[in-house]
Amino acid sequence: xxxxxxxxxxxxxxxxxxxxxxxxxxxxxxxxxxxxxxxxxxxxxxxxxxxxxxxxxxxxxxxxxxxxxxxxxxxxxxxxxxxxxxxxxxxxxxxxxxxxxxxxxxxxxxxxxxxxxxxxxxxxxxxxxxxxxxxxxxxxxxxxxxxxxxxxxxxxxxxxxxxxxxxxxxxxxxxxxxxxxxxxxxxxxxxxxxxxxxxxxxxxxxxxxxxxxxxxxxxxxxxxxxxxxxxxxxxxxxxxxxxxxxxxxxxxxxxxxxxxxxxxxxxxxxxxxxxxxxxxxxxxxxxxxxxxxxxxxxxxxxxxxxxxxxxxxxxxxxxxxxxxxxxxxxxxxxxxx
Amino acid sequence: xxxxxxxxxxxxxxxxxxxxxxxxxxxxxxxxxxxxxxxxxxxxxxxxxxxxxxxxxxxxxxxxxxxxxxxxxxxxxxxxxxxxxxxxxxxxxxxxxxxxxxxxxxxxxxxxxxxxxxxxxxxxxxxxxxxxxxxxxxxxxxxxxxxxxxxxxxxxxxxxxxxxxxxxxxxxxxxxxxxxxxxxxxxxxxxxxxxxxxxxxxxxxxxxxxxxxxxxxxxxxxxxxxxxxxxxxxxxxxxxxxxxxxxxxxxxxxxxxxxxxxxxxxxxxxxxxxxxxxxxxxxxxxxxxxxxxxxxxxxxxxxxxxxxxxxxxxxxxxxxxxxxxxxxxxxxxxxxxxxxxxxxx
Numbered sequence: 001x002x003x004x005x006x007x008x009x010x011x012x013x014x015x016x017x018x019x020x021x022x023x024x025x026x027x028x029x030x031x032x033x034x035x036x037x038x039x040x041x042x043x044x045x046x047x048x049x050x051x052x053x054x055x056x057x058x059x060x061x062x063x064x065x066x067x068x069x070x071x072x073x074x075x076x077x078x079x080x081x082x083x084x085x086x087x088x089x090x091x092x093x094x095x096x097x098x099x100x101x102x103x104x105x106x107x108x109x110x111x112x113x114x115x116x117x118x119x120x121x122x123x124x125x126x127x128x129x130x131x132x133x134x135x136x137x138x139x140x141x142x143x144x145x146x147x148x149x150x151x152x153x154x155x156x157x158x159x160x161x162x163x164x165x166x167x168x169x170x171x172x173x174x175x176x177x178x179x180x181x182x183x184x185x186x187x188x189x190x191x192x193x194x195x196x197x198x199x200x201x202x203x204x205x206x207x208x209x210x211x212x213x214x215x216x217x218x219x220x221x222x223x224x225x226x227x228x229x230x231x232x233x234x235x236x237x238x239x240x241x242x243x244x245x246x247x248x249x250x251x252x253x254x255x256x257x258x259x260x261x262x263x264x265x266x267x268x269x270x271x272x273x274x275x276x277x278x279x280x281x282x283x284x285x286x287x288x289x290x291x292x293x294x295x296x297x298x299x300x301x302x303x304x305x306x307x308x309x310x311x312x313x314x315x316x317x318x319x320x321x322x323x324x325x326x327x328x329x330x331x332x333x334x335x336x337x
Numbered sequence: 338x339x340x341x342x343x344x345x346x347x348x349x350x351x352x353x354x355x356x357x358x359x360x361x362x363x364x365x366x367x368x369x370x371x372x373x374x375x376x377x378x379x380x381x382x383x384x385x386x387x388x389x390x391x392x393x394x395x396x397x398x399x400x401x402x403x404x405x406x407x408x409x410x411x412x413x414x415x416x417x418x419x420x421x422x423x424x425x426x427x428x429x430x431x432x433x434x435x436x437x438x439x440x441x442x443x444x445x446x447x448x449x450x451x452x453x454x455x456x457x458x459x460x461x462x463x464x465x466x467x468x469x470x471x472x473x474x475x476x477x478x479x480x481x482x483x484x485x486x487x488x489x490x491x492x493x494x495x496x497x498x499x500x501x502x503x504x505x506x507x508x509x510x511x512x513x514x515x516x517x518x519x520x521x522x523x524x525x526x527x528x529x530x531x532x533x534x535x536x537x538x539x540x541x542x543x544x545x546x547x548x549x550x551x552x553x554x555x556x557x558x559x560x561x562x563x564x565x566x567x568x569x570x571x572x573x574x575x576x577x578x579x580x581x582x583x584x585x586x587x588x589x590x591x592x593x594x595x596x597x598x599x600x601x602x603x604x605x606x607x608x609x610x611x612x613x614x615x616x617x618x619x620x621x622x623x624x625x626x627x628x629x630x631x632x633x634x635x636x637x638x639x640x641x642x643x644x645x646x647x648x649x650x651x652x653x654x655x656x657x658x659x660x661x662x663x664x665x666x667x668x669x670x671x672x673x674x675x676x677x678x679x680x681x682x
Contacts, residue, residue, distance in 0.1 A: 077459065124640065128647045130597040132405060132459055133587060137639030140584050144633020152629060249629075261580070264467050277460045309479050309576070313471025319464035327454040 028325065035297070042303040050303075052174065054295045059181035060236050061262075062291030065269035066188045067232025069287040070225040072270055073192070074218070075205035075279025077131045079226065081121065081139035082233050083252040083262035088146040089114050089234035094155040094247030103162030110234050117142060118230030122223030139263075146249040156246035167242030177239050181288075184232070188284040201225065206280025268319045269294055274326055294318065351594030352606055358592060359613040366620030373623055379500050382615045384570075387504040390611040391563035392582045393589030394515060395556040397607035400590055401519075402552045403532035403599025404451065404458030406444075409586065410579045411469035412557055413564030416440045417574035418477045420565040421484055429489045429569065437561050443469065444557020448550040455545075458553075473576035484572040493570050504566045511562070515555065516604035528552050533600020581632070588635050589614045591642045598650075 016025060039045050064082055072078055079085075092113045096106035117138070124134045169176045192198035204211040204221050211218065241247045252262040273290025275282025294315060301311050346353040367374040392409060399406040416436040423432035447465055451458050484490065493504050501509075519525035527548040530538035539545055563582070568574040593610030595602030614635070621631050 078463075124644060127644070128651055129643050130647075132407075133591070133597060133643050134640060136584055136587055137636045137643065140632040140636025141640065142636075144629050144636060147627070147629030148633065152627065261467075261470075264463060267463050268467060271460070271464070277457070307474075307479050309471060309474030309477075311471075312467060312474055316464060316466075316468030316471045320461070320468055323456065323460055323464050324450070324454060327456050 031321065035300075038297075038300045038304070042300050045300060045303055050299065052178070054299050055181070055292065056175050056178050057299065058288075058291040058295035059175075059177045060240065061265050061269050061294070062181050062288050063184055063232050063236050063239075064229075064262075064266045065273075065287040065291050066184055066284045067229035068266050068270050069188070069273075069275060069282065069284045070192075070201060070228045071131075072275050072277060073205045073279055073282055074201045074221050074225045075208060076125055076218075076222055076225065077277060078267050078270065079121065079135040079229055080132060080263055081117075081135040081142060082229065082266050084139040084142040084146070085114060085117050085230050085233040086237040086240075086252045086262065087249040088117060088142045088149075090237035090241045090247040090251060091146045091150045091155060091249060093234075093238050093241050094157060095149065097157040097161055097163065097241075098155055106163075107238060110238055111231060114230040114234030115227050118227035119223055121230075122226030125226065126217075126219035126222035143249060150247070150249060152249065154246050154248045159245055161242075161245065163238065163242035166239050167244070177243075180235075180239070184235075185284060185288040192284060197224070202280055204279075265294075265315070268315055272318050272322045274322060276326070351602070352609070355592050355594055355606055355609045355613065359609050359616060362613055362616045362620070366616060366623065370620070370623050373620060376499060378619065378623075380496060380502075382612070382619050383500055383505040384494070384502060385615045385618065386611055387502070387508045388563045388567045389582065389585055389589065389615060390508050390512065390608065391559040391566075392586035393593065393611035393614070394512060394604065394607045395559035395563075396583075396586040396590040397593055397595055397602055397604070397610075398515070398519070398528065398552050398559075399458065399556050400595040400597065401532045401599060401602050402528050402548060403535060404549075404552075405462075405587075406447075406553065406556050406560075407459060407462040407583065408447070408466040408469055409556065409560045410582045411466045411473065412440050412443055412560040413567070413582060414574070414576055414579045415443075415469050415473040415476065416561035416564035417568030417579065418473050418482055418576055421482045421568045421572070421574040422476065424489060424569065425485055433565050433569075436565050437558060440561025440564070441554050441558040444560070445550050445554040447557070448553030449546065451553070452546040452549040470576065477574070477576040479576070481573055481575050484569075487572060489569050490572045493566065504570065508562075508566075511559070512604055512608055519604060524548065524551055529600050531599075533598075535599075584632065584635055584639070585614055585618075586611075588639045588642070591639060591646070596646065596650075597643070 044050055064086070068078055068082060089110050093106050093110040096109050097103070101109075121135055121138050124138075125131050166176055166180070171179060192201065200211070200216050200221065203214070204216055204218055208218060211221075237247075237252075240251065244251075269290045270282075270287050271277065271290070272294055273282070273286035273288075275286055297314055297318065298311055301314060372378065392413070395409055396406065416439065419436040419439060420429075420432045423435060427435075443465070447458075447461060450456075451461055454461070494502050496502060497506060519528065524547070527538070527543050528551065530541075530543050531545060531548050535545075564574075564579060567579070589610035590602070590607060591610070592613050593602055593606030593608070595606065617634065617638070618631055621634065
């Protein structure tokens with residue numbers, strides 16, 4: 001009797017064993033074990049202050065990753081120009097601030113430029129250009145424009161300025177950038193789940209032919225999602241510039257942070273979250289969690305005193321690992337190709 | 338003679354376009370700067386060709402197979418770090434051998450996993466891009482590694498035959514070998530097959546794994562050799578360097594006539610595409626253009642080339658669709674006429 005019952009209602013362990021290959025299960029278990037051991041042995045890891053630090057670190061990459069998730073979900077792979085868009089935006093913002101236009105106008109100008117940058121890329125992708133190649137070219141273009149505009153110099157503006165509340169301010173003990181991250185994550189998730197635009201993103205990503213047959217062309221969608229991604233990049237650029245009161249095109253290049261290239265970090269975040277790169281499967285919530293996850297591992301390794309080499313290595317391993325696990329898990333399912 | 342030339346152009350429009358473009362770029366700089374068309378400049382261009390040509394070749398092969406290898410810069414940086422680090426203790430040939438074995442096996446492993454997991458190469462190589470950077474940082478201990486003995490850099494840049502150095506001669510030899518491999522061996526043709534018509538090729542019995550492993554192994558070998566040459570020539574290597582080669586190599590590959598859909602292009606195109614990029618690069622340096630402007634021009638060039646290609650593809654498709662529709666209409670009219678005739682007669 002009990003045997004029959006277990007067959008009808010397998011418990012969670014049995015379900016896991018049935019649905020996934022032993023390789024995947026072992027890999028995930030090993031990975032979880034490393035995380036738990038690391039967390040338990042790292043000094044000062046389990047404190048509220050450290051937790052706040054993790055979320056704040058995750059915010060910068062996380063906001064960009066949320067923007068990029070729209071592109072990925074709509075089946076347009078990813079943009080290789082995230083960091084260059086941010087570089088162009090940060091120069092635009094700092095130049096306007098230095099010229100004394102004040103925060104609102106500078107912010108709007110930056111967003112306008114980012115929208116134009118996104119629209120150009122979206123237009124080219126929508127016309128049938130390969131997203132990787134188009135954005136690789138666009139990346140060179142934007143970086144060149146940013147360097148040319150700033151003469152490859154640091155643009156700085158004086159404190160106090162109107163953007164400090166975004167860069168360094170905090171509300172109820174939480175940094176404002178963290179709050180912005182949470183708000184953007186919630187809004188993005190709402191847009192994807194509850195609005196017709198969000199459902200169209202999933203439809204076009206999951207099945208482009210079906211999308212076209214029902215009147216949802218990728219042309220308009222590519223432009224929209226690229227603009228969203230660019231605006232998220234620009235927002236991060238503004239927040240970052242507000243924090244350090246200056247700008248340089250190389251702020252988001254390899255010298256930024258610890259873990260190599262910003263664009264690749266953002267793509268890594270989207271992938272580690274488990275979004276399907278082919279589109280149609282995933283959510284911005286996954287990307288946000290991916291950002292927090294990467295940030296946690298990074299934080300743990302910093303507390304253990306690792307240098308940047310092992311940390312970049314760890315993020316790289318995480319990406320490759322998650323790609324493999326998700327590819328193995330989804331094998332044979334509809335989302336494979 | 339002219340008839341022959343015309344036939345050749347009609348048969349190879351992409352290659353003809355690439356040659357025309359490279360001649361135009363070279364001609365422009367030769368006409369505007371009298372120092373450009375000298376033997377010394379040609380030597381400098383060939384020196385650049387040694388590195389960029391290899392990257393262009395690697396990317397051309399990947400794009401022919403219908404994939405794109407984003408980890409090429411990281412792989413090159415890793416090879417550069419390994420070569421420079423071990424040259425002092427083990428000697429240049431051994432260090433070079435180690436670096437090439439590492440980069441080739443990295444490529445082959447990537448190819449295996451791409452075929453085994455049946456994922457797109459961009460997905461995996463974005464991960465290995467970061468992973469290899471980490472390995473390179475690890476191997477370099479987060480420092481810039483340097484040579485202490487500068488005999489090797491001196492040897493690599495010795496002038497030979499007026500225009501060449503040992504490095505560029507090696508690269509030209511590599512181009513010839515890969516070109517023969519791609520055109521005249523079964524394995525080379527398989528790479529074209531899985532690029533141009535993957536489903537059909539697999540259905541016809543071509544294994545996906547073998548060409549994928551071969552193409553990524555060659556790509557890794559080229560990237561590693563390019564990185565090693567650049568590292569040995571300058572005597573230094575940085576784990577985070579060589580990020581720019583992806584853009585330049587992609588531009589070179591697309592000028593050389595590959596199609597993003599795969600199955601098109603070749604080694605000669607890769608050589609000409611790289612030369613065009615090198616003419617542009619060197620010419621801009623001659624005219625004292627800052628490095629970031631070079632990147633801007635390359636970006637514009639890539640977008641223009643890819644839009645030209647996409648535009649012509651869409652145009653072709655529309656033409657074909659229109660042709661099919663017209664044929665169907667004609668057929669329908671004919672049937673209608675025949676039916677009417679039957680009915681009346």
